Amino acid sequence: MKEIQVDDLLEPKIKFATGNEAIVYGALLANCRFFAGYPITPASEILEMMAKYLPLLKGGYFLQMEDEIASIAAIIGASWNNYRTMTATSGPGFSLMQENIGFACMTETPCVIVDVQRSGPSTGQPTKPAQGDIMEVRWGTHGDHNIIALYPNGVQESLWMTIRAFNLADKYRVPVIIISDAAIAHMREKLVIPNQDEVDIIKRIPVTIEKPKYHPFRTGYTHPTKVPEMDTFGKKYHTYLTGLTHDWKAHPETDDAEVHEKLVRRFYEKIEDNKDDIITYQEEYLENADIVIVSYGIASRVIKTAIEMAREQGYRVGHFRLITIWPFPAEEILDLSLEINKFIVVEMNLGQLYHSVVEYSNGNCQVDKLFSIGGKIPTPKDILKVIKKRIL
Amino acid sequence: MAKLTEELREKYLRTDLLPTIFCPGCGIGQIMQYVVRAIDDLEINQDNLVFVSGIGCSSRLPAYFEAYGVHTLHGRALAYATGIKVTNPDLTVIVFTGDGDLAAIGLSHFLHAIRRNIDITVICVNNETYGMTGGQISPTTSMGTITKTTPYSNIEHSFNLSFLAKAAGAVYVSRWTTAHSRQVINSIKKGIKKKGLAFIELISPCPTSNRRYEDLKDYLNYYLNETINYSKAYKDEYSSHIFKDLDECFTARYQGKLIIGEITDLDKPDYHTLYSQLKERIINEYWNKRSERD
Numbered sequence: 001m002k003e004i005q006v007d008d009l010l011e012p013k014i015k016f017a018t019g020n021e022a023i024v025y026g027a028l029l030a031n032c033r034f035f036a037g038y039p040i041t042p043a044s045e046i047l048e049m050m051a052k053y054l055p056l057l058k059g060g061y062f063l064q065m066e067d068e069i070a071s072i073a074a075i076i077g078a079s080w081n082n083y084r085t086m087t088a089t090s091g092p093g094f095s096l097m098q099e100n101i102g103f104a105c106m107t108e109t110p111c112v113i114v115d116v117q118r119s120g121p122s123t124g125q126p127t128k129p130a131q132g133d134i135m136e137v138r139w140g141t142h143g144d145h146n147i148i149a150l151y152p153n154g155v156q157e158s159l160w161m162t163i164r165a166f167n168l169a170d171k172y173r174v175p176v177i178i179i180s181d182a183a184i185a186h187m188r189e190k191l192v193i194p195n196q197d198e199v200d201i202i203k204r205i206p207v208t209i210e211k212p213k214y215h216p217f218r219t220g221y222t223h224p225t226k227v228p229e230m231d232t233f234g235k236k237y238h239t240y241l242t243g244l245t246h247d248w249k250a251h252p253e254t255d256d257a258e259v260h261e262k263l264v265r266r267f268y269e270k271i272e273d274n275k276d277d278i279i280t281y282q283e284e285y286l287e288n289a290d291i292v293i294v295s296y297g298i299a300s301r302v303i304k305t306a307i308e309m310a311r312e313q314g315y316r317v318g319h320f321r322l323i324t325i326w327p328f329p330a331e332e333i334l335d336l337s338l339e340i341n342k343f344i345v346v347e348m349n350l351g352q353l354y355h356s357v358v359e360y361s362n363g364n365c366q367v368d369k370l371f372s373i374g375g376k377i378p379t380p381k382d383i384l385k386v387i388k389k390r391i392l
Numbered sequence: 393m394a395k396l397t398e399e400l401r402e403k404y405l406r407t408d409l410l411p412t413i414f415c416p417g418c419g420i421g422q423i424m425q426y427v428v429r430a431i432d433d434l435e436i437n438q439d440n441l442v443f444v445s446g447i448g449c450s451s452r453l454p455a456y457f458e459a460y461g462v463h464t465l466h467g468r469a470l471a472y473a474t475g476i477k478v479t480n481p482d483l484t485v486i487v488f489t490g491d492g493d494l495a496a497i498g499l500s501h502f503l504h505a506i507r508r509n510i511d512i513t514v515i516c517v518n519n520e521t522y523g524m525t526g527g528q529i530s531p532t533t534s535m536g537t538i539t540k541t542t543p544y545s546n547i548e549h550s551f552n553l554s555f556l557a558k559a560a561g562a563v564y565v566s567r568w569t570t571a572h573s574r575q576v577i578n579s580i581k582k583g584i585k586k587k588g589l590a591f592i593e594l595i596s597p598c599p600t601s602n603r604r605y606e607d608l609k610d611y612l613n614y615y616l617n618e619t620i621n622y623s624k625a626y627k628d629e630y631s632s633h634i635f636k637d638l639d640e641c642f643t644a645r646y647q648g649k650l651i652i653g654e655i656t657d658l659d660k661p662d663y664h665t666l667y668s669q670l671k672e673r674i675i676n677e678y679w680n681k682r683s684e685r686d
Contacts (some may be wrong), residue, residue: 001675034479055671056678061478065471066504073468074475077444080462081480103465233460233476233483234440240455242463252463254457273566
């Protein structure tokens with residue numbers, strides 16, 4: 001039977017598409033071939049489109065599971081068959097997934113989780129955009145762990161970011177979270193879909209050493225990083241995975257502080273050592289700025305207009321947009337804080353990344369804020385008001 | 393001829409991890425041997441063998457096997473196993489779980505994995521208690537039992553897991569005690585060979601947390617003498633799938649005795665067979681549509 005190519009499936013290559021659709025196209029181009037999920041507003045379109053496309057592709061499998069816990073469990077398990085796997089959800093489902101995200105961190109299993117944020121807490125406002133999950137993305141699962149989280153602010157960026165999320169997951173053997181929101185998920189913009197051969201795929205590094213010398217969580221066999229080579233089910237290495245603290249041989253070791261510290265510190269270091277590769281952001285109008293707006297996601301789409309209005313009135317305002325949310329661009333914020341008078345953090349929650357900006361600006365400048373909840377995207381006028389506020 | 397225990401141990405177990413963490417008198421060690429003998433009889437390739445478990449005493453089993461093992465989260469073994477088996481049907485996937493792991497926190501995954509008829513073998517070690525956390529009631533603890541969390545006696549009905557599996561549509565269900573060595577090995581072999589979800593429930597002693605008897609010998613007597621074979625109990629009955637009394641539904645007992653035996657053995661297409669057929673059909677339809685268009 002002749003194989004169907006992703007290139008053929010995604011025709012026409014220029015579409016008027018939503019953010020959710022762009023994530024699906026990105027995932028397919030990134031060679032994601034297993035998706036397990038559960039319906040939830042405003043992420044359901046990702047589930048539905050995966051159900052439509054994956055069974056047509058070679059090795060493609062799709063499952064609608066009984067809940068979000070089962071969904072993420074299935075994608076973590078399948079990842080060990082050398083599959084690129086993904087699930088997508090929104091706040092309530094994302095909360096259910098937290099324990100399993102910790103298991104993916106502990107077993108260093110690559111996978112991609114999409115959290116299309118809606119207004120919370122609890123069931124909240126299912127169709128309204130919000131940015132209330134930012135800290136949950138970072139600290140939702142219990143215990144010390146590190147995480148990579150990316151947040152697009154448009155449809156085209158959603159596609160490329162999804163491809164990048166899979167590459168980062170495989171490169172660092174971590175769950176990568178794509179944060180989106182109900183506005184980006186459902187708004188339509190022009191989307192140019194690249195051909196398969198225009199997409200770079202960074203594959204996970206397989207185990208190649210002879211078996212007696214192999215230990216699942218030893219690093220540095222073939223390359224000098226803190227990311228171990230990754231085994232696949234069906235090979236000769238017989239890797240054992242556990243959520244318990246384990247030594248480099250994967251043997252459970254629950255009493256030894258040193259073993260635990262070595263393991264968990266490595267989880268941190270494998271990300272921290274590569275911050276330059278992982279952290280991305282966008283700077284606008286930063287030359288000569290003495291006020292810098294910090295924003296991300298849908299909230300960042302109104303900043304440009306606000307800045308243009310403010311600059312016409314003589315305010316020297318710039319914009320720092322986070323694209324990688326976690327790890328947090330701490331050094332960049334610190335550097336900026338030494339040069340400016342004031343940060344204004346604009347976010348659709350009651351203050352989450354605000355606290356990180358306060359922390360890393362280290363008292364060097366003022367940190368003001370504009371918080372907007374209930375699904376209301378802040379307007380340029382709202383932002384202008386905060387810009388014009390006298391510095392405290 | 394049956395192989396020597398030493399020979400099997402060297403081939404199938406990670407001897408550097410022995411002795412196991414299991415308490416003296418626990419039935420899980422016996423079950424480990426039954427599984428080793430079953431996979432040896434079937435000559436299953438250890439490279440393609442994945443043991444998946446949740447949390448609890450029986451879930452510590454995969455660590456000891458020289459094969460792939462995933463010790464997942466409490467209750468989630470079947471959801472992990474589903475993802476693993478669906479994306480690589482060549483693997484032999486065996487799930488170890490316990491009564492708390494499977495029937496309390498993981499009950500929905502149990503029923504849905506059966507509903508999908510994923511081709512895996514689920515071995516549930518039912519010791520009617522939460523052994524690892526020190527003896528709280530589980531969904532299979534009998535009514536009237538005194539436990540740490542029912543200090544004045546348990547007033548909840550308990551589950552009959554095998555009948556639950558049967559009602560949900562499992563293609564193979566059997567129920568034994570750890571004293572029924574030969575039957576257990578045969579059932580595990582049958583379960584692995586069966587296309588679809590096979591459920592094997594094994595009643596197992598927990599002399600540490602569920603002290604039914606002081607003397608370990610009494611467990612053996614109880615298992616061998618106070619049990620009734622399901623097929624014998626229902627001999628000549630017109631229908632074996634209708635519950636006869638409350639005892640069967642809630643305590644897995646018939647006329648006061650523990651029900652054992654093969655509960656179900658039937659054939660229906662497993663998930664992978666149906667998915668492969670669907671895939672072939674829709675890909676053909678896709679190309680037909682394309683050629684019509686061109």
